[in-house]
Structures are given as structure tokens and as C-alpha cells.
Amino acid sequence: MNQTETKNRTTQTTCPYCGVGCGVTVNQDSQGLAPVSGDQQHPANFGRLCVKGSSLHETVDHVDRLLYPTVLGKRSSWESSLNLVADKMQQVIQEYGPEAVAIYAAGQILTEDYYVANKLMKGFIGSSNLDTNSRLCMASAVVAHKRAFGSDTVPGCYEDLEEADLLILIGSNAAWAHPILFQRMAAAKQARPDMKVVVIDPRRTATSDLADLQLSIRPGSDAFLFNVLLCWLDHSNALDHDFIANHSEGFEQTLQAARASTPQSLQECAQQLDVDEDDLQTFFQWFTATDKTVSVFSQGINQSSTGVDKGNAIINAHLATGRIGKPGATPFSVTGQPNAMGGREVGGLANQLAAHMDFSGREVDRVRRFWNAPRVVTRPGLKAIDMFDAIKRGEIKFLWIISTNPLVSMPDADDVKVALAKCELVVVSDCMANTDTTAAAHVLLPAASWGEKNGTVTNSERCISRQRSFLSPAGEAKPDWWILSQVAQRLGFGEAFDYQHPADIFDEYSRMTGFENQGERDLDISGLSGLNHDQYDAMAPVQWPVNSQYPQGRQRFFDDHRFYTPSQKAQFIAIKPELPAPRSQDGSLIMNTGRVRDHWHTMTRTAKSARLAQHIREPYVDIHPDDARRLLLADGSLARVSNGRGEILLRAQITTNQRPGEIFVPMHWTSRYASAARMGALIDKSCDPFSGQPELKYTGVEAEPFPTAWQGMILSRSDLGAIPCDYWVYGLNDGCHGYEISGNQPLDSLQQWAQQILPDAEWLTLLDPDTHHMRLLAIVDQQLELVLFVHQDQAIGTRQWLIEQFAQTSLTTSERKALLAGRPLEGVVDHGRMVCSCFGIGENTIRAAVRNGCDAVDTLGETLKCGTNCGSCVPELKTIIRQETELA
Template sequence: MAETIDLEGRLLHPEIHGRRAGWDEALDLVASTFSQTIAEHGPDAVAFYVSGQLLTEDYYLANKLMKGFVGSANIDTNSRLCMASSVAGHRRAFGSDTVPGNYEDLELADLIVLVGSNLAWCHPVLYQRIAAARERRPDMKIVLVDPRRTMTSDIADMHLAIAPDGDVALFTGLLAWLGQHNALDRAYITAHTTGFGQALFAASALDLAGIAAATGLGEEELVRFYSLFAATAKTVTVYSQGVNQSSSGTDKVNAIINCHLATGRIGRPGAGPFSVTGQPNAMGGREVGGMANMLAAHMEIENSEHRDRVRRFWNASDVAQKPGLKAVEMFQGVADGRIKALWIMATNPVDSMPDADAVEAAIKACPFVVVSDVLASTDTVRHAHVRLPAAAWGEKDGTVTNSERRISRQRAFLSLPGETRPDWWIIAEVARRMGFGEAFAHETPAAVFGEHAALSGFENEGARDFDIGAYAGIDAEAYEVLEPFQWRAPSSGTPLWPAGHLPRKGGDQLLSRPSPITDDAGDMPASKLPISPLAGEMAGRPEGGVQAGLKPEGESTRFFANGNFYTPDRKAHFIAIRATTEIRTTPDFPLVLNTGRIRDHWHTMTRTGKSPRLSQHIAEPFVEIHPADAEHHGIGDADIVRISTPRGEVFARALITARQRRGSMFAPMHWTDQFAAKGRLDTLAAPLTDPISGQPALKHVAAHIEKFAARAFGFAVTRQHPQAIAAPYWAAARCKGGWRVELAFAGAEVDWTGFARSLFGLEPRAEMLAYHDREAGQHRIAAFDGEHLVGALFVAPGPVAVSRGWAAEQLETSHAGQRERFRIVAGRAGAERPDAGATVCSCFSVGVNQIVTAAAAGCTTVEAIGDALKAGTNCGSCRSEIRAIILANRVQAAE
């Protein structure tokens, strides 16, 4: 969307201590400071914190520099916050971080179990594929396992409103049930697995009543789910953050995998455990060893043979010998002084990390902080000593890998603005200045990808799951037209690119684009593809099984249907897991806070927050709370509330809903200091992690909630970006023509005219219209510059009853006459302009009132609403909400 890739707020040139600098000065400072820190304090005194929003080529070079040439494994990624437990679970069970199945399996399955995954909002394309398959095959069953009745429940036959962290008990209970009811694939278990007996014994520790107590579910619910799973051979279990973001996340993953291994439902069409990722290139980062406890190409840092293999391939003298600090540990290392130089790339840990205030304090105190980012001002960038302007996604060339192991080319469609550069280039330039030029002589992303592919196939011969050796030495022209492909793609089969474009053996490098006639014909100049000498030899050596330029024939795109796991014994390992119940609530913090994301915003809103369209749906922090909990704590709908834990407090708008499980709350993690006062939700979370994966427990935080005693509420629209808002609660969101702002005040005695002037950034001579009813606590102020509205402020003793969408539209409307101006002060449109209501469909800006009107007029299906209003016909993420509105309209009409 163009609104997220404009140049407003972009970091367009390097900066050192806030002043503009040239690239040479900035890169020299980064390289010399890191080198000096390593020389004085050792390699573990420096660290990189990277991101699943990097392209694979960026990720590869960052990992190579830190683990291969700095000699430390202190490189971790924000994927640690979303996918680490899946990685750990896969490695325990399969011996490798392998996702066995494909997206196609979601359409072939007879039963889909969605665990802790709100696909409707977080993976809307997958959700639509499942919904479409369900329409074609009505017998398909869908079970949703989630404490909340999310929008994904719209297509679910069964919703299991599980207790926080009850997943281990649910799936160990399922394994015991399968054993008790002879629903096992004993042939598969015998031929392809080990450890089944121990796993079944551990799973049998709880009877059905015990499982019900641990999960918060009824015994009848459990029996229905277990019976459905046992009876359905083609079952896919899809899981995401609700499983991974837990102090027992790895055990949850293995409890799920155990059930699929026990029934042989893995690697077959329509069957398997399926982890879906939380970022565009989380999988690509995993492939290159982006986490602190991994090596490139799915090799293990703990394995001396793997370390030696990578060392020889990279021709590196100092490969890291042990795992580095995982994300939470890393920032603790920054805080206690172990890490003295930190480079953060494409992420915003001041907002996204647990115990975020402590993370911010650590970064502020760090002697040297480098941040590569696209924006000049984020909550993290503001603390950087050196700011490096990175290319945005529309300006970069490279590859990404999705959840089904499919690698796709991302091609730039915008030129690089200002002095921005791709991340891979920045990393390579720093590496050269640190003295590693020969190993980082890459001139193009194609060169980086070719080396990455060559390493994956190097000395592999089927021993490792990740192998794209068929693409080793790919030239720039073939890379440019690269079609999406799934791995494994080992080096055997038909050529990937036309004759005349095959890479050749070339000593220290490969000539990646030789002429069809001779190398020096001149009509097709060769470009260098720098990789290690050893990689160059292997690329042209068919006897090594790594013949470059060939693609696989007949390779399955699924893994493990017939065993062949990547453990030492080539068998899958059942993991013996006992269900435990962890109670974190206390009398002072009696509710469980569950954090997550919403439909139209992404991570910390650094880009989606720039979009008026994406901010229409939900424009301020909110917390979902069950009606009974709200009543107990004296909270009414739309009240401002204070949520607190021992680590701090945030403010949010209360959304009272029976969709939320009693005893639990849900709040989104997107809001930052750029968009709200006290909205940084992850300041509340403790740095509690899974002991195996190191992933933080962001779904189970003991918290307290109370009503904020607001004496006045406000809503404003303003042309200028509001600065330094003098209110204890505010939340600003983009709208067409400016900003919309929600406000709450602890005292009612405010100079409202002065506040409005400050909020709007008004000159003293600006023309203003105002209405004040001090006794009723009602105040309305509008300011104009000629015919144009500069800003409008509405104040009331309760939540302000003004159409937000209509008020925002006035910033782009001419107001020549007094009647139009007084209408703004009155806070309502005329009868000829009905209020669209809160936005439901962001793609086409369709409001709830429009959908209600269309439903009342006879549009009784989502498709009919789409035909009439276009709502739900683009990304489809609002279709479940549209269906809920139609249903509510039917119920109201029946009453």
C-alpha cells in the first residue's frame, strides 16, 4: 500500500550523534568501534539484533559476519519472539527445523485444528483458502483452540475456550486418548519413531477429569474433540503464537507433533502439524542460522562437524564455538555491561521486547548503538549513536521464504531514495572495513543467494533437510527471473537456466554470466559471484553431489511420510511430556493478560501507522474484557482503564465482550510512544522465557485492571501531527488530511481553548468557533485557516459521541459558509450525509452503518454485501466481521 512506503519520516542519510554524515564516515565508525570493542573485550562483547523483516540475503551476511568472522554467536532475531518454540520443537522431534507439509494440505484436510492462531486477522489469505475449501467440501470440520472467540471462530464447528497455557494438557490428553482407543498407527510408530512408550506413559498421568481441570474445558467438550481427531485421518494442526509465546512453548509444539507421529499423520496430503510464521521472512532467517543457537543452512552450532564444515566453506578462521545470547538474554547482557556494542537491524525492541522499559534503559546506557532502519524516528532509533538509512521493502531485491518452505523473489519496484542502501550492502561494507573483504566481496544480492544455496548443498548428500544446492552459483540473469520454489531442491535433474548461463568452476570465484560463445565476447559481460574457494570447487563437481545449476526431479514437497528424519538414528523422537498447571495470578494481579495483534496493524506500527486507511478500523489501544470481569472491577464499555503489572502500567479503552474468556484479558501490542500515551503493552510482560527455546511468555501475564477516573473525555481532528499532548491518556491515528486523537483527562478544569490551540499548532490570530457548556461539561472548538478546517476538539464528561469518520473528513472539505462551520461545532453531519459508522472494511472504507443498512435492505450474505458495497472483496480479512453484523441484524429483526 502506497501510504506505508512514502518518504515522510524516512531516514534518508546516515547520522552520527544526530548530525548528518556521509556513508564512509558512518561505516568507518561502526567498523572501527566494533573492531576495537572486540580487541579490548573479546567477540562476545558485541551483538547483532536482527529481524524477520530482512530479506534472506541480508540475514545471511549478518549471520556470516557475526558467527564466521567476529567469532561470536551473539546474533539473535525478533523471530525469537514468534517462532523459536516451533524451531526447538521441530529439532527435538525431527532432528531438523522442518515444516513437513504444504499450504495445499489446508484444502485437502478433512479436519483442521487451529491452535492459538487467529488466521482471519493474522493470515487472511490462508483463512480465505480454508473458507473456500470449506464451501466446496461442507463436510470439512474446523476446531478452534483459543481462549478468545476470535474472528476465526466464524468458520469453526467447535471452539475450545482453553485456559491460558492449557495446550500441553489438551494434547498430552489427546495422545493418551488415542492410545486408550486404539487409534494409533503402530506400523508407522514402529518403523519410523522412538520413545513412544515413554511419551504415552507421561501423557497418561492425567485422567479426563484432570485434563478438564488443567484446560478449563468440559469433559464432554474434550471427548467430542478427541473423538473427532481420532476418527479423521486427514488432519492438519495449524499453530502459531498462542502456542509459541509461552514458557512451555516447546513442550506445546512437541505435544502436538506427538499426536501426529502417533497416528502417522505427517507428510501426507491433508495431514500434518503446521507451524505458520509471524513475519514475512521468519523462515528465511531460520535457513541462514539467524538465531543465536543455530548455524547457517540448518546446521547446529553445538555440532563440531557442522562448525568445521561451515568454517571450511566460508574459509573463516574464527567460527563461533557455542550458542550466543538469545533475545531476552541479549538485552540483559546489554544492561549488565557484557555487551558494549550493539547493532539493531529492521526492528524496534524498545516496544516489542518483554520488560520493554528495562530494554530501553539498557539500550540508552549501551556505550555504542547502531540502528539500521527505514524511519528517522522510532522508539528505538532515538537512542542510536549511529543511524544507517536502510532500503524499504519496495526498494529491495532479494528472497523470502514462507511457511510452506517456498522461496520467492522480491523485486524492487521503487528506486532507492536519498542515500538509502540495502541491508546486505551495509553489512558487507562494514565487514570489509573490519578486514574481512575477501569473504564479503559480494556485488549483488544474486551473489549472496548463490553462496547461501551452495552452502546448503555443501557436503550434504541428503544428510540435512535444508538443501537448495540446485541454485548454487545462480547468475544475476537467472536470479532476476527466478520462479518460486520449495525446498528441498538438491543438485540433480534438469538445468535451472538456459545453456550458456551455467556457472562454472572458477578457482576463487564463479563467473556467473559467461557469454553464450566465450567468456570475453563482450555482448554479455561477466559479473562476479564471490564465494569461498571451496564453494567454487564444489559448485562444479558432480561427483560431490553438488552439481550447480540443476533442479530436482520427482522430489516430494512434503517430508516424513516414509520416515527419513534428520536425527542420528533417522527416526522421529517422541518427547515425553507431563502436563503441569502454572498459576501466575495473585490477589493483587488476578487476571491473565494475553497480548497479540489486530487485523490492520503490523508489529509496532512503524509503517502501518502511516496509513489512514489501516488506522480506520481500530484507532487506539484497547483491552477486551469479559462482562463479568468488567462488572467486578467497575468498568463500563468504552471506559479508559489502567492495566498494571509489577513492571508498569498502560492505558487502554475497555471493550467489554463475551468473546473473551472470563478471568482473561486481551490487548494488542502495536502502540508505541509515537502513537499513544502509556500504550507500550510489552512494558507489562516479565522477561520469562521457555527454558528450551528462549521464547518469551507474552500470552500469559498476571495483571490488574481498574477504571481510570477520567473527569473529561475528548476527541479531536487536526491537520498537524500532534506533539507533546498535555493529557494523561491520548492516542493519535492517521486520517485523511491529518490526525484523529482520542483523549481523557483526570481533571475537568482545563483551559480548553488553550489546549486546542496547542494541539492544533495555531497562530494567535487563527479564526476559531467555540461552544462551551461548563455546567454540562460540553466543549466544542473548531479552528479555520480560510475555508479549511485546521482542527476540531470535542469534549464531554463521558466518551464523546461524535462520528469519527465524518469529523476526519472535514479536514479535506471546504467550509466557506457559516452553516458548514457551525455544523462542525455541532459535531454531526446533515441528514443528507448519513454517518458510515466505524470502519469495518479498510480496503474500501466501508462502515458498520452502511453494512447494517445494506443488510436491512436484503443483503443477507457476505457475498451480497460485497456486491453492493465491495466490502470483503479484496483481502477478505473483514468477512467474518461482516457475517457477524449480518447475523446480529437478523437477530434484531427477529426480536
């Protein structure tokens, strides 16, 4: 690594994970990188970092990095690879037209990268087929905003979460998905205990720990809930009639539609929502009585076949009470990705043009003149699902995938794999070499990664932050904007893409937002145009707009009651609630999907950190006890979850946090990290008709036991790749690589495989085939090289102690015997499963402290430090305290 090129240097940059957009401080000296810390001055986090952000310095090594361009698996030069890409693109355009070309990008690239991709496709190639994985994240919120406000405007800011007297979290497990925002909410509630928090989610999550009230509504019934609320507000005389009359349109039609869908009695409404009537009434009463109300909605709303209507139903309730544009009173869509907002700004979705402009004749002409572009598109392109379907049909011949992994994240992911196999040329730009999607590419282009990238990102509250580079690119990796510009130049568009620095791109983009913008577009950062490279590098975080009217940025929109519709009034949207289509043809269970605390997307970054891999080692399925009994699933057993599209193998977790008839499966594990856990392969292509956002929260499946003769684990000094057994999961440990394994294969075949990997090792063996019991140890140069333990029922429990033995430089005879026995020597402590990743505190250590009198989270923090940094483990600490108290 090139970490010692710059000595004693401090860099302020931005976290590349969720949409919170936390500032990160990176210190370097002659020894390399120090552990990162939070930027004390950044307005998103004020120095706080979650465990993922705190581990960023552990993810910048070159392991698994894509270091050089490759063509058909062979190393190539940049010149040759770029020529091939440009020549093929040109040939496809000439033979089939520009619509046969497509780009599928990510909400993780920088705004400057997005801008260049969008300009190239929609201004010069003449294809609207540029979409991103933000289509899977927040596309429904975009459409809901545009229908209500006339623009994709997030009205509020993070301070509103702290100023609210009623905070409603709808389809958001913020404790795990947006941990720093959650900690700001938790701190606000601690400071003001009268503040009420309501969680609306079919399942109980870590976020529920903060709730005064949880409504575990029937999946997909959110729009019905908020329609009922609107009727309640009307009956309770809680409407803001002045706002409705003077600053909005469409209220009467919207109220009539809500009444048409609402039963006469609260009891019937509660039955349809499958919640307690008193709880429902409490929620309505709190909303009615509380002016300072913030409704946070996220993926549980957006990732739906009716996500747009759900978003508008929430916004309707705020408009009806005038709770918008005020401190502590706003609807608030929180994005899932670090730069999904930046992509929305520059036209990163197929149904956008650029700079919050769409496809009206006036806007198309404006974009044409600003770019001096020869082929500005005049209509939207194909959204993600339609794009991959068009590839499969042979209509799109050239696909460029940038920094995303659709073979894991897209619905019907195996069908996406079939589609890519039919595409004439698949180009993938990525920082990682070993993903499901890179395996399907013809051309791989190495992209710069976090720490190497220089540009800007925009978070969920419209705050633009600098992402500054502090490392030299790995191998021959290049920034995405450079790669795109080089292809543009080879296509003959050199003058328009002669960028030398990301500051040049940012300046052009900022000027575009102000071009012929007399206040008719919300997005205007023309006040940031004209920055030289030094000024750009020093740019402080700021919320857009930034212009002559708001030179220091603007916290909240719509405080002036001026919207971006033709009438300048907000629009109520009449909603006819619809539950998701029945899934009975696919299975009797409803599968919900989402994130876990310490991993991100498809794990290409977080899996590089040993401490992040320890919190949850395996993909799992949460299932209610009633369903587990019916299906004969035991806690900790393997379950096969399947439907007509495919099957996955997961570890069963029996919990009352799930509603009966519903299961939860995390999204992260890929073919790189598990034998069969790609949940996207089971999800169908149902999507919202307005936004094209897929239904990722409601998939019909069946579940059944997956019986195996044995299960166990492997610890290895080296990465072993796929394991030859029915079930395996890979994860990095501190000092070694780890695998959970299970199967029905003969044990002697597993033994032969291990010994073939290390033919010169010294082997210690304990084998009893009749009881499916095997223990193998490989010793190389007096050091532990590999541990393979297999049991009939379950794997060895003292795993953490075994992991620590890889640090031993020379094993004694007694230590070898202890290793083979799987038990630590007397006096050696096994700390157990990792709970607090920030400080490396294991479950056994925490339980011992609770038994010794640490009966509260605060006292645990004082004694062990757990829970005192990012706070993400606090709900688990409370669970352990409760369990130990019940056992006492």
C-alpha cells in the same frame, strides 16, 4: 518519490507482512504507482491479498522515513558513520573480546541480509550474539521440530490445509494474523462442508467463525490436552503401530509420561482443561476417526514458557497416528513474520550456525572451510532476553539493532530501555526515523524499505520468493546487506564480503546448503546456485529443497519416513505438562496479547495507511462482563492495566469472547501512537528453557477504571505529535490526522495549547467549563485546519463526516455552523466506523443495508462489495447482521 523513473512497468514481488508470503503485483506508469494487486500465479495466494497487502502502495511515501545517517542526532555521511561503527566495534573486540559485540535483527529483513550478518558475526568477528525478533515468534517451534525430526523442517504445505478432513487451529487467530491462509481454509470448507474445523484457543476470535467446535481451554494447558489425546488414541486402538515400530523411537516412554499426567476419567480431564466434557470427547473422536488431519499451531503455542513441550505434544499425536508427510495430514507451524523462515535457514538465531547447521565439531569445521573464516564460533550465543540482560550488566558494549523495535516488543520493555542507556554504542539500522528504539540510538543508519529492497524471502511452507525492488531508495537509504558488508570491509574482511549484488550473496548461500550435504541436511537449494543476475531476477517461487533429487522443489517432507536424526527415525518426546507459573504476585487477571486485523507489529508501516488505521482506532482491553462488573469497568471507558513493572491505559471492551479472569490486549501501539499502550512493559522475562522464547500470553495484571473529567477527539491537517493530556491515541485519517483524547487537565490549558500551535488561525469556539464541554475549530485560508471536540461523557459520534470536511476548499457560513454543531447538514450521510477496509464501507452503511433486507453476508457483498475481497471483515459482518436481526 522516485516513482516516475520507470514508466509502464510491472513488478512481481512479495508482501512484507505475515508468514504467508503472498505474491504482489505492482504496476507503475507516468503517474506513479497504481494500487497493488495479488500475483495471480503465486502459489501462496493465487491473486488474493488481505487488506494490509492491498494497502501496500499507501505505505511507500517518505513521511517519517530515516533518510540520512545520523550520529548523536546530527546528520552525518555514510563514510563517517560507517567508520565510526567499525572503529567502535574493533575497539570493543580488542578490549573486551568478540562476545562484547551483539546484533539484534528482525524477521522482516531479507535472507541475503541475514546471511551477511550471520557470516560477519559468527565467522569473522567470532561472536555468536546474533539473535532476532524471531526469538519472540517461532523459536519454540524450531526446537520442537529439531527434537522430533532431527532438523527444523516444516513437513507440510498450504495445500494440506485444503485437503484435510479435520483442520485443527491451535493458538492461531488466522483470520486476522494470516488472512489469506484463513480464506483458503474457509474456501475449502465451503467446497467440502463435511470438513471439520476445531479451534483451540482460550478466547473466541474471528477465526472461531469457521469452527465446528471450539475448545476454550485454560490458558497454557495445550500440552496437557494433547497428552490426554495421546492416551485416548492408545485406548481407542487408533495408533499406527507400523509407523511407531519401524519409523520412530521413544514411544513407550512418551506414552508412559502421558499416562502419568492424565486423570483416569474424561470428566476430570475436562475439569482440568475447563471445557465441556462432551466437547472434549467430540474432539477426541474426530481426531481418532480422521486420517487426514492437519494441526496448525502458531503464536499461542510458541509464545509460552513451555512452548517447546506444547509443540512436541502436538507432533507426538501426529507421529503416533502416522499422520505426517501425507496429503492433508501433518503438524504445521505457521510463522508470524515474512522471513522468519529465511532467517532460520541462514542461522539468524543465536543457537544456530548457518544453513541448518549447529555447533558440532564436524559442522563448525565445515562452516570454517566453506567461509574460509578465521573465527568461526563453536557454541551458541545469547538469546534475546539474555542478550539485553548482558547489555544491562555491561558485558555487551556494542549493539547493532536491525529493522526491529525491541523497546516495544520485548518483555519488560522498560528494562530494555535501561539496558540500552548503559551500552557504549547503540547502532540502529531502520527505514523509519521515529520509533521508540531509534530514540535510544547513538547512530542511525537509513535502510531501504519494502519496494526498495531486492532479495529473497521464505514463507511458512518453505517457499522461496523474490522480493524485487521497484522504487529507488529514499534519501541515502541503503540495503542492509550493503551496510553490513561495508562495515565488514572496514574491519579487514573485504575479500569475504565483496558482494556487488544480492544475487552474489544468494549464490554463495545456495552453494553452502549443498556443501558436503549428502542428504544428511534437509535444507539444500544447491540447485539454485550459479544463477546470473538475470536468472536470479527471474527466479520463480519454489519450495526447498531444490537439488538434483528435487530439481523443481519438494512439497512435503517425511513421505519417505526418513528423518534427520542419527537413526533416521522420528523421535517421540515425553512431555510432563506444566501450566505457566502462577502470576498471583503480579495481579488477579491473566493478560493475553496478540494482533489486530489491520495492523502489523509496531505499526511503522501500517500506520501510514489511513484505511488501515480506521478499523480499530485505539488500543483496547477485552474483558469478560463478570470481571467488568467486579472492577466497575463500563464498556467504552478507560481502564488502567498494571502490575509491578508498569501500567498502560486502554479502552475497555466488554465481551463474552473472553474467559472470566482473563483479558486480551493488542501488541501494536507504541509511544509514537499512544500515550501509554506498550504492553511489553508489563510482561516479565519468563521464557521457555529450551528455546528462550518469552511467555507473552500469560502475564498477571490488575485492571481498574481510569476516571477522567472529559474525553474527546482532535482532527488536524498536520501531525501534532504527543498531546498534553492523560490519554491520547494517534491515527491517520483519509485527509487528516486524528487523535482520541481524554484527561483531567483544565480545558483552558488544552485551548491555550491548541491556539499556540496555530496562532494565526481564525477560531470558532463553543465552551462550557462547568460541563467540560468545548468545541474549537481552526480555519486557515478558508479551510478547516483543526477540530478539537471535548465532552464530559463521550466524543462526538459523527466523526467520519467531520473528516470528510478537510477536503473542502472553502467553507461556507452554514458549513461552519454545522461543523461547530458537530452535525452534518441535511442530506449529508455519515458512513460510520470503517468495517470493510478494502472497499471503505462503514458500519452505518452496512447496518442500513441489513435493515433494508441484506440479511446475509453474500447479499451484503452483492450490494456493497464488503467481504468480497480479503474476507477479513466477514466475521464482523455476521455480527452486525445478528445484532440488527435481534433488534428487528
